Amino acid sequence: MNQLAEAVGFGLVDAAVIALAAVGLSLQVSVTNFINFAYGDFMSFGAYVTYAANAAGLNFFPSVAVGAAGTGLLGVVSNWVVFRPLMRRKSRTLILLICTVGLSFIVQNVIVMIWGPNAEHYSVTVGNALHLGPFLFTPGDLILIGVAFTLLLALHLFMQNTKFGTALRATSNNDDLAQACGIDTGRVVMWTWAISGMLCAVAGVGLALETNSLRPTTGFNELFVVFGAIILGGIGRVYGAMLGALVIGILTEISAMFISPVYSGALAFTVVIVVLLLRPQGLLPGRGRSA
Amino acid sequence: MLQIEEVEFAYGGSQAVAGCSFDVPDRKVTGLIGPNGAGKSTLMEIIAGGLTPSSGRIVFDGTEIQGLGRIRVARLGIIRTFQTPRELTRLPVMENLVFAAPNQIGERPLQSLFRRGRWAAQERELRLKAESLLEWVGLTKLREEPAGSLSGGQRRLLEIARAMMAEPKLLLLDEPSAGVFPAVRKLIAERIREMVERGITVLVVAHNMAFLSDVADDVVVMAQGKVLRRGTLSEVRADESVVAAYLGGGHVGGTS
Amino acid sequence: MLYFIADLLALGAINAIMAVGLNLQYGQAGILNFTYYTFVAIGAYVGAVTTMGHPPVPASEETFILQWSLPWPVALLLAGVVAGVLGLFMVLVVIRRLRSDYLAIVTVSLGFIVWDLITNYVPLFNGANGLFNVPYILNGATASEITYTLEVFGVAMVVLAVCVWVVRSIFRSPYGRVLRAIREDDVVAASFGKATTSSRVWAFVLGCVMAGLAGALLVFYVNAWNPQGFLAEESFILMAAIVIGGPGNYWGAVLGTFVFVELLSEIERYLPNFGNGALVGAGRAVLIGIVLIVVIRFRPDGLIPERWLRWYRVPAGGGQGGPAGFQSPGAPRRRLGWPRVGQRGEI
Numbered sequence: 001m002n003q004l005a006e007a008v009g010f011g012l013v014d015a016a017v018i019a020l021a022a023v024g025l026s027l028q029v030s031v032t033n034f035i036n037f038a039y040g041d042f043m044s045f046g047a048y049v050t051y052a053a054n055a056a057g058l059n060f061f062p063s064v065a066v067g068a069a070g071t072g073l074l075g076v077v078s079n080w081v082v083f084r085p086l087m088r089r090k091s092r093t094l095i096l097l098i099c100t101v102g103l104s105f106i107v108q109n110v111i112v113m114i115w116g117p118n119a120e121h122y123s124v125t126v127g128n129a130l131h132l133g134p135f136l137f138t139p140g141d142l143i144l145i146g147v148a149f150t151l152l153l154a155l156h157l158f159m160q161n162t163k164f165g166t167a168l169r170a171t172s173n174n175d176d177l178a179q180a181c182g183i184d185t186g187r188v189v190m191w192t193w194a195i196s197g198m199l200c201a202v203a204g205v206g207l208a209l210e211t212n213s214l215r216p217t218t219g220f221n222e223l224f225v226v227f228g229a230i231i232l233g234g235i236g237r238v239y240g241a242m243l244g245a246l247v248i249g250i251l252t253e254i255s256a257m258f259i260s261p262v263y264s265g266a267l268a269f270t271v272v273i274v275v276l277l278l279r280p281q282g283l284l285p286g287r288g289r290s291a
Numbered sequence: 292m293l294q295i296e297e298v299e300f301a302y303g304g305s306q307a308v309a310g311c312s313f314d315v316p317d318r319k320v321t322g323l324i325g326p327n328g329a330g331k332s333t334l335m336e337i338i339a340g341g342l343t344p345s346s347g348r349i350v351f352d353g354t355e356i357q358g359l360g361r362i363r364v365a366r367l368g369i370i371r372t373f374q375t376p377r378e379l380t381r382l383p384v385m386e387n388l389v390f391a392a393p394n395q396i397g398e399r400p401l402q403s404l405f406r407r408g409r410w411a412a413q414e415r416e417l418r419l420k421a422e423s424l425l426e427w428v429g430l431t432k433l434r435e436e437p438a439g440s441l442s443g444g445q446r447r448l449l450e451i452a453r454a455m456m457a458e459p460k461l462l463l464l465d466e467p468s469a470g471v472f473p474a475v476r477k478l479i480a481e482r483i484r485e486m487v488e489r490g491i492t493v494l495v496v497a498h499n500m501a502f503l504s505d506v507a508d509d510v511v512v513m514a515q516g517k518v519l520r521r522g523t524l525s526e527v528r529a530d531e532s533v534v535a536a537y538l539g540g541g542h543v544g545g546t547s
Numbered sequence: 548m549l550y551f552i553a554d555l556l557a558l559g560a561i562n563a564i565m566a567v568g569l570n571l572q573y574g575q576a577g578i579l580n581f582t583y584y585t586f587v588a589i590g591a592y593v594g595a596v597t598t599m600g601h602p603p604v605p606a607s608e609e610t611f612i613l614q615w616s617l618p619w620p621v622a623l624l625l626a627g628v629v630a631g632v633l634g635l636f637m638v639l640v641v642i643r644r645l646r647s648d649y650l651a652i653v654t655v656s657l658g659f660i661v662w663d664l665i666t667n668y669v670p671l672f673n674g675a676n677g678l679f680n681v682p683y684i685l686n687g688a689t690a691s692e693i694t695y696t697l698e699v700f701g702v703a704m705v706v707l708a709v710c711v712w713v714v715r716s717i718f719r720s721p722y723g724r725v726l727r728a729i730r731e732d733d734v735v736a737a738s739f740g741k742a743t744t745s746s747r748v749w750a751f752v753l754g755c756v757m758a759g760l761a762g763a764l765l766v767f768y769v770n771a772w773n774p775q776g777f778l779a780e781e782s783f784i785l786m787a788a789i790v791i792g793g794p795g796n797y798w799g800a801v802l803g804t805f806v807f808v809e810l811l812s813e814i815e816r817y818l819p820n821f822g823n824g825a826l827v828g829a830g831r832a833v834l835i836g837i838v839l840i841v842v843i844r845f846r847p848d849g850l851i852p853e854r855w856l857r858w859y860r861v862p863a864g865g866g867q868g869g870p871a872g873f874q875s876p877g878a879p880r881r882r883l884g885w886p887r888v889g890q891r892g893e894i
């Protein structure tokens with residue numbers, strides 16, 4: 001029982017990280033309508049930029065802000081250079097998907113070229129584990145959960161209460177219609193890339209902290225867990241992604257503790273496949289995006 | 292030939308076809324008209340097997356076909372064109388035509404590899420037939436062009452030729468005359484009449500009255516998912532409820 | 548130098564088999580298989596465990612299933628069959644239900660699961676350590692290195708010839724046309740009564756068989772195999788090479804693979820290491836990524852587009868009918884040629 005609680009606790013930390021990434025990716029997918037294989041590498045990129053800023057003498061939290069800004073910029077530039085021209089040409093989803101794979105190659109290996117293939121560590125420590133009720137958390141974990149919660153809440157408020165949020169939701173529902181209503185969908189798409197880039201950078205930092213190491217493949221290896229979360233939640237449904245993250249985070253930790261950690265990756269993939277086959281609209285009831 | 296009986300269908304919450312019934316008589320052209328959003332395309336899609344009605348029956352040659360799926364419906368001899376033409380854009384016009392022929396021996400993977408002689412003979416005949424169909428619609432010169440490079444009117448013609456290639460018993464045409472020049476529209480109307488003379492039954496959606504008076508033996512008016520009236524074109528046009536439906540739908544059918 | 552060329556030829560022929568198979572799946576049938584290399588690996592493992600026999604004395608050193616000592620041609624065929632059967636299972640489960648981009652995610656996921664399983668479940672194929680001492684084929688045990696390389700090249704060429712024959716026959720047949728139609732618009736294909744599912748299933752399975760054959764040849768050539776040999780990256784690179792070369796056109800696929808999979812990695816081996824050790828490899832991947840995106844942007848049908856192939860050829864004499872001297876009206880006048888102005892690619 002105690003062990004189970006611990007696993008759930010670890011799962012919560014995982015879920016916080018996954019949720020940030022999954023919400024970011026889900027946001028992008030809901031607006032652009034293609035799945036992004038480079039997203040994991042965006043996470044690594046954010047974590048590395050943070051690392052570099054930190055190593056250059058900046059404090060940790062400002063460094064994270066720098067990493068987030070850098071990754072947001074990376075998203076915007078990728079959209080500008082790679083995806084926008086193709087979407088204008090009405091390329092098929094498959095072609096865009098292949099392009100994201102190319103982008104993934106580029107980002108991941110540029111990281112290798114700049115920072116080398118070996119693991120790096122942040123200079124901050126997460127502190128000693130302490131018991132909170134049945135759970136076992138480090139202060140770092142708590143901060144991570146807090147940050148994730150705050151960011152997601154902020155995003156929620158932003159989406160619901162600003163004109164831009166409305167425009168974004170309209171675009172993700174039906175971009176032709178949104179355009180006809182006078183919404184500048186190009187700008188919406190650009191900001192979507194920026195926001196999703198920033199979210200995934202923070203997720204990348206969290207991931208590196210949590211595993212206490214940062215490699216060029218860190219993000220890519222997490223990509224399918226993130227896919228698992230957004231598929232569970234229903235592809236392109238932002239709030240579903242949060243739920244999906246929670247489910248998959250706790251599930252992988254429980255399986256790691258009670259079955260074997262080596263198969264927790266395989267578990268995530270199995271979840272992806274089974275859910276896609278049986279409930280392609282995600283776990284939540286209601287209309288999935290049929291796109 | 293085809294009986295549509297109390298068919299209903301809804302997209303999510305919105306009822307697109309709400310208890311629609313009518314017959315399509317053998318070897319006749321039946322026009323299907325109605326304001327935009329009346330559910331005409333949806334009904335065509337249901338007949339073609341792309342959508343399953345939530346209730347009602349569709350009977351073709353005495354067998355129920357609702358919910359059979361596109362492939363089996365097509366194999367029964369019901370062939371359709373699309374409201375927005377869907378060519379295989381990167382394939383040449385010729386391939387777009389020959390592809391449509393039914394029962395090709397060489398379509399089976401193993402036969403394609405090991406029975407070359409058998410399918411090659413059939414292929415030759417199909418190509419001759421496709422050639423004559425191209426002539427029929429006046430696209431002979433474009434036979435090697437990718438279908439994606441054709442103009443709107445040419446696409447409509449190619450769709451009709453392609454449907455003919457499939458040797459249909461019942462042809463579903465969704466707005467074959469929309470967005471084409473009057474001369475092409477005349478040609479399309481002529482070709483449709485010729486099809487009927489060859490024994491094909493046609494159900495055609497159209498807005499243009501001149502076109503309809505050229506092709507349709509009989510007209511069914513749909514509004515809000517139901518059949519409003521049925522009769523010859525002039526009868527229907529004189530009917531006040533039909534006029535009201537069009538005006539209410541915010542759309543006046545093309546003038547003659 | 549001579550050995551370098553021989554090696555290039557042997558690996559080139561093996562890679563070409565993969566290119567032809569993957570091209571059948573993606574280029575013709577439009578199925579985005581991001582885990583093609585998993586089937587290559589399956590072929591390699593099957594080829595290995597069916598020819599290696601019992602491991603040498605300290606039996607604990609290598610553990611693996613089967614431990615047969617079949618003659619290599621049988622093992623080769625078996626490798627193709629097993630890869631094909633696994634491909635069949637996979638495609639049957641997913642193809643009906645998923646739109647093509649989700650299918651791509653599923654292929655990657657399945658690839659990872661297989662990889663995890665093989666790496667962690669040691670009794671199967673000796674886990675992460677992999678198999679070594681896979682026997683030579685032909686007279687490889689006694690022949691010089693270069694002779695053996697050329698022999699493998701010869702065998703691979705024979706297999707390649709068969710694969711190209713299959714793919715070419717399909718390409719020119721009505722079946723190939725159905726595949727292309729499904730690839731362009733599966734709703735239209737279904738609306739004309741074409742067997743959309745079974746056509747794609749067959750293409751996928753045949754592609755997997757070719758992967759299995761290539762894998763077995765590879766393991767006979769390099770004599771060892773382990774999970775590091777089929778990382779997900781390999782499949783991505785292979786796919787990128789096909790897209791760059793020209794999906795749909797098997798020559799484009801072969802060219803793309805030769806340049807981007809093989810030549811680059813060979814060159815990389817001979818480049819001096821400067822900077823950090825991984826720099827050259829990373830540079831290659833970045834290059835592939837950039838070329839991929841640039842090609843998709845500016846030459847969406849690849850370097851050698853499908854339309855350069857003769858669409859269709861009705862074999863002469865093979866049946867009655869058709870007036871004497873009748874020329875197949877569909878045969879384009881040029882065989883290979885630069886596309887005319889106004890021909891559009893993907894739109």
Ligand SMILES: Nc1ncnc2c1ncn2[C@@H]1O[C@H](COP(=O)(O)OP(=O)(O)O)[C@@H](O)[C@H]1O
Nearest residue numbers: 302306307325326327328329330331332333334
């Ligand atoms: N794919 C769809 N999803 C949701 N609603 C649809 C869809 N297609 C059509 N509709 C709705 O169904 C109704 C009937 O549409 P349709 O059959 O296209 O009419 P028509 O062809 O007579 O103009 C309309 O109200 C339309 O908005």
Ligand SMILES: [Mg+2]
Nearest residue numbers: 331332333374
């Ligand atoms: Mg319509």
